[in-house]
Amino acid sequence: MQIKLNHLVTESRNPASEHIDTLSTFDMLKVINAQDQKVPLAVEAALPAISHSVDVIAAALQQGGRLIYVGAGTSGRLGILDASECPPTFGSDPSQVVGLIAGGHQAILAAVENAEDNREQGGIDLQQINFSDQDVLVGIAASGRTPYVLGAMDYAKAQGATVISVACNPACPMAQLADIEICAVVGPEVVTGSSRMKAGTAQKLILNMLTTGAMIRIGKVYGNLMVDVEATNAKLVERQKNIVMAATECSREQASDALLQCGGHCKTAIVMLLAQLSASDAKALLADNKGFIRPCL
Template identity: 45%
Template sequence: MGERHSKSEVSEQINDRSSDMDAMNSLEILQLMNDEDHAIMPALKKALPDIAQAVDIIVDRFRIGGRLIYVGAGTSGRLAAIDALECPPTFGTSPEQVSFLLAGGPEAFLAPIEGAEDDEEAAARELLALELTSNDCVVALSASGSTPYCIGALKYAAGLGAATISVSCNQETVMGKLSDLSIEVIVGPELLAGSTRLKAGTAQKIVLNMLSTASMIRTGHVYRNMMVDMQPSNSKLKRRAVQIVREATGAGQEESELALQSADWRIKTAVVSLLANVTPEEAEELLHRSDGFVRLAVRTDMQK
């Protein structure tokens, strides 16, 4: 029964373990779901070398002024949109540095757009509108690895010389063959046959977390394990900013608040200003010379 579909369609296979799921009570269903979710982490661990290589590619593109552009449809596209939209407030990036294309357009985030994922030419048109260049990196996500919208994006990006990465939950996919790098997280058949919003969706969300977070760490947006480029846009985040400065520098509450106010609430600037005992303007110069890395900025000051 497990061989109803080919290896390349594992995300569509019937899961024998859940064949009587409709006769189970609530706890039994949840226990089964929990058991199935245990397949995600081993599959991710196997894919870590490829995910690390993808991070290196993204970092290289960032360093030459390139962008990271996610492309996806349905669940995959919505997850990618969330990851992209969370980068500016978390890491202080511009909305353009990490962006997304969702089949059917932004309105498809709230409601399905019939047939959008089958339009291979639409993604090419949208990447053209974004003025994609060879400096950029396109990451296409699809549980099946065969979504036409994503295929169109990869073909167009490859034609321009942009870096291309595919993320799927199947093996030997069309998208993988079109990409410079293929990340395959094989989580097995879904508990609810073909419902890739379950294990496949969870796996893709974790891959997205890894790609964006590791890339931001590698490009200086984090000091130790703190979000020093976070945008403190409300009172709650301002309190968090003060706490970050206190943790990063050992300064007291009042000193941390004053440093942030002097730095126009730029956390990274306030941290370097306190650690290096310099003015905010001097801290900005140190950060510029160290490509935004707090640790290097402080060392640079010590070496003067």
């Protein structure tokens, strides 16, 4: 079956870059930069759908569900990247946000031939992680028509789960399957069809919003401080101290001592200092308030 792509916005030719190969390096980069500036505006237009998605994802996470990203190629890698950043940033369980890519682990580093064309495999991969109606599926594809992603969306819908699409072409097959359509129409790429560029940037911004917004909604952020950050290296140990100091206006010594008493848990240290409690009492108070700092105070 012949696949027709020329009707897709992301596959059309960009008149602003038709002669980019004749430009000086600086002028070439100016063209790319000018096109990149269109991306945040395209994402802005999709904010209502992104906002709805954040609330749905946060509700699922609070009920013990998961956020599952599914994509192929660049889109799949972006999902995996966003998922992998959640545990060190928000102290979340690694199983809470999961990224799946067509072709499996080897496709993270190199293209796997025909993997994205296997529609059935999308559902199989969800079965293998015990996907259920408690989870939320986010299908990611610039084209909005990747068979692997569509297969995963089919399976998720059949389970009764909420399905979200993230694409860069309007009225695409993914949008027709989704409960919530997020579409950032960034226009044609600087290099025709190279959707790792503007489309990929838009997807990255959107995924950042989905997880960051959801984590804020479930209490992983106090003010603008990531108070569940895990200290897995020397930089993050120092970051924890800075976070406790910023939240409580205490000294570095007080922050270090509080973190030591509570086993390096920022939230507990903050509640200890602000509410003048012991580590055990602060921990219990946080548990009573589902991990939210403000109600503890």
